Amino acid sequence: MLQLNEFKVIFKRVCELNLLSYARCVSFKSISENRLSIYTFEGYISIESQQVSLWVSLDNFFPLSLPNIFLKPFDALGFIPHIAKNGWVCYVQNEGLLSDRNNPVGIIRDALFRTKQLLLDGLSHKNRQDFLDEFEFYWGQLGNVQSLESFISLGNKPQRIIAKKFKDKYIAITDCDIDIHNYEQCTSYSAIYLPLNSNKFVFPPSFNQFWTLEEIRNVIFSNSSTESKQFLKDIARKKVKNEEIVILSQITPNGNTSVFGILFTGVELAHPLMEAAKVKNIIPLSLSRRDKNYLLPRGGSQIEFNNKRVALIGCGSVGGFISQDIIRAGVQNLTLIDKDILEPANTFRHVMGFNHSYPKKVLALKKEIEIKMPYISITAQDKSIEELIANKKFHFNDFDLIIVALGVPTIELYLNQLCHITKDSPPIIFTWLEPYGIGGHALLTNNGGCNGCLECLYLSDTPEQEETLFNKASFAEKGQTFAKTLTACGSLFTPYSALDSAQTAILATRLAISVLNNEERDNPILSWKGLSKNFLQANFKLSSRYSQTENELFEKRYSYKNDNCPICGVKTDD
Ligand SMILES: [Zn+2]
Ligand SMILES: [Zn+2]
Numbered sequence: 001m002l003q004l005n006e007f008k009v010i011f012k013r014v015c016e017l018n019l020l021s022y023a024r025c026v027s028f029k030s031i032s033e034n035r036l037s038i039y040t041f042e043g044y045i046s047i048e049s050q051q052v053s054l055w056v057s058l059d060n061f062f063p064l065s066l067p068n069i070f071l072k073p074f075d076a077l078g079f080i081p082h083i084a085k086n087g088w089v090c091y092v093q094n095e096g097l098l099s100d101r102n103n104p105v106g107i108i109r110d111a112l113f114r115t116k117q118l119l120l121d122g123l124s125h126k127n128r129q130d131f132l133d134e135f136e137f138y139w140g141q142l143g144n145v146q147s148l149e150s151f152i153s154l155g156n157k158p159q160r161i162i163a164k165k166f167k168d169k170y171i172a173i174t175d176c177d178i179d180i181h182n183y184e185q186c187t188s189y190s191a192i193y194l195p196l197n198s199n200k201f202v203f204p205p206s207f208n209q210f211w212t213l214e215e216i217r218n219v220i221f222s223n224s225s226t227e228s229k230q231f232l233k234d235i236a237r238k239k240v241k242n243e244e245i246v247i248l249s250q251i252t253p254n255g256n257t258s259v260f261g262i263l264f265t266g267v268e269l270a271h272p273l274m275e276a277a278k279v280k281n282i283i284p285l286s287l288s289r290r291d292k293n294y295l296l297p298r299g300g301s302q303i304e305f306n307n308k309r310v311a312l313i314g315c316g317s318v319g320g321f322i323s324q325d326i327i328r329a330g331v332q333n334l335t336l337i338d339k340d341i342l343e344p345a346n347t348f349r350h351v352m353g354f355n356h357s358y359p360k361k362v363l364a365l366k367k368e369i370e371i372k373m374p375y376i377s378i379t380a381q382d383k384s385i386e387e388l389i390a391n392k393k394f395h396f397n398d399f400d401l402i403i404v405a406l407g408v409p410t411i412e413l414y415l416n417q418l419c420h421i422t423k424d425s426p427p428i429i430f431t432w433l434e435p436y437g438i439g440g441h442a443l444l445t446n447n448g449g450c451n452g453c454l455e456c457l458y459l460s461d462t463p464e465q466e467e468t469l470f471n472k473a474s475f476a477e478k479g480q481t482f483a484k485t486l487t488a489c490g491s492l493f494t495p496y497s498a499l500d501s502a503q504t505a506i507l508a509t510r511l512a513i514s515v516l517n518n519e520e521r522d523n524p525i526l527s528w529k530g531l532s533k534n535f536l537q538a539n540f541k542l543s544s545r546y547s548q549t550e551n552e553l554f555e556k557r558y559s560y561k562n563d564n565c566p567i568c569g570v571k572t573d574d
Contacts, residue, residue: 001060007039008187010058013105017348019112020044039516042072045112050088052076054115055087063104066092067111071119079206080122085141091115108158128287131203134318135250135258138204140286148172150287154249154257156195158231163191169570170263172504173247173287191245192235196223198525202250213272213279216262220248220273236274244272245285261285292375296330308516311335313385313415315361317498319405320351321505322512323365326372326403329513334369334459335379335399336362337388349498386411389418401515403508404430409458409469416454419446420567427515431508433496435482436535438475438546440504442511443525445568452523452561453568472560473525477541503528524557 015023020043027040040057054332055070070087071077082090091114099107121127131138139145151174152161163184164172172183173191202219211219224232247261253270264272268383289295310331312323315338323336338361347354350361358364362380369378381388385406388394396402396419404412412430419425427447433440445453457472470478507528514520529550532542548556563569 002039002058002062002314004039007058010104010108011039011041014041014056014108017105017109019109020054020056021046021051027453042342045116047077047121048115049125050077052119054089054112056112062100063101063107066099067108069111069115070116074527075206075208077119077123080119081127081134082118082122085207087197089115089118091118125565128203129253132250132258133203133254133256135204135252136260136286138207139258139260139284140285141207142205142210142286143208145284145286146170147288148249148261149173149290150259151176151291151329152193152247152259153291153293154195154259156197158194158228160190161191161193161247163189165189170245170285173245173261189241189243189245190266191247192231193247193249194220194224194231196220196248196250197225197228201253202248210282210284213277213282217273217275220246223250232271232273235271236272240267240269240271240277242267245286246273247285260286261287261288294435295374296332305330305516306332309333309335309398310512310516311337311394311399311402312408313337313402313404314404315365315497316340316407317346317349317501318407318431318504318508319349319403320361320365321502322367322403322405322431322509324351325505326512327369327376327507329509331512331516332375333377335381336365337381337385337394338362338380338383339385339387340465349496349501351498384541396422396426397428401426401512402428403512404428405432405505405508407432409471413454413458416445417567420453429508429511429515431504433504434499434530435496436532436538437497437500437530437541438532438535438542439527439529440500440507441473441525441527442504442508443473444511444515444520444523447515451563451565451568452525452558453565455567456560456565457525459562459565462573465485473545474543475527475529475546476535477543480540482540500530503530522558523561525560526557527553529553 011025014020023043026042027038038057040055042055044051044053047492052159053072053076055072057068057070059065069089069091071083071089072081072087074085074087084090091111097111138285148170149172151172157179158438159175161173161175163170164174164183166186171186175193175248200223202223242265244264244267245261247259249257249259252258263283263285264279264281265283268278270276308331310326310333312319312334315323315336318482319338323334327334339362342350342360342361342364343353352361352364352368355364358367360382362382366378366380367378385394404415406412415428416430419428423447427444429442429444431440431442443454443457458469507526511520511526532546535542541561
């Protein structure tokens, strides 16, 4: 914690180095709210022969925290970018700025240097474009500004939208019926949305000087398309309300969309955008975006997943993690299939822990995801996949991708066979975990018209011998069993930890994303390798595949295929 005597040493050094001219201490006040003592000193720097006053504030955590620098007053150099209304200078453009905590005076010198550069750029208009990229920040600091949530999709066409008012305050604007918030208590009013689409950008007004009605009309009409102008003509014919809201948007130079609004009160005679109108108050509206386009991830690529349907069969430890990972990756339409309930014994291995209200895994997951993630549609099937298939309630071709995380080879081989004989089956990913954290796997099949499938992994190289099924991808040597009795009554579990499940889920989810993006054109088996210490201590033997490096495993990801595979092998017309 920075103490007063330490601050005095720093301040003395700042004076000796003449970092600020006429430097003097301003305050050592304690801000009770967050219990931070703030040490502030003031001084001058010269910007193009103009002396401007800067305040430098250090909190208790300095030099772990950066100094806050304020320009006093904020418009000493006119209205320039990166200065907040209280004069705070946004001199750190990148969050990862590394400062040497053993050199506090150096940190202050660096901060002042950056501030000076920023002020010079502001004065010469060199960084004027930055106003546009951070438009909403400046708009949000205007006097009397009111904050609303925005659910409108910000298209490039003008449209009528709805403003939701609770008691005497507008709380949201929307163009859809999706009920994220409880609007039952709200009254709805019509409003309009106008995208500004012109080549000349609209710059934010200065904090203490909002646009006049005249200027607002100017901004809107000189940046409106023919379509918007026609739209406004139609609006002009409608009966005017006492309060009118106009929401505007513009594309920023860096390609984002900024959105902002204006509330007109005491409106008479005509819509406020019309010449004939009289208006009492003009209030800027700052909007916090909650719309689908803004919130939903893009799945790491340009291709959107909006219409992709994914089924996840098996929502145990690995599947539980996959369900959450794949939603975060951008999949919006997910079907979960699992008949099991959450077991107290698995509390720390399942992503849902234990849940008394929703004992069924799929229902607990659906509830959890839908509460946290808006715009997501989860279908939960609490039956086994065998039962759903037998009752014709599951159709492979309803999906763009199927992920199987059952950990039951018999059922998985059955699904593998079914998908290869069913017309229009999508690609399938099988994923499973090794015991004792030695690794995990994800196999893709039925993708891109290529061969390679789960059956290939189980085909014996020496078919004449009658052997029990063995998975050739396994990191454990043939003929060992790992199920361990947890309780006397014999509920079986294979020893693994939640971390192993999570890592396997990430492997499978990354593979799923590359399939949905059309980046993976063949059928690889991907594996991750963990440490073998616990496995060996329990007296088990590793397979020769485990001795390969991760690099070798990756390079040989397609070489598991068996040309004689009865499921995926090349079919001849005999
Ligand atoms: Zn900034
Ligand atoms: Zn095969």
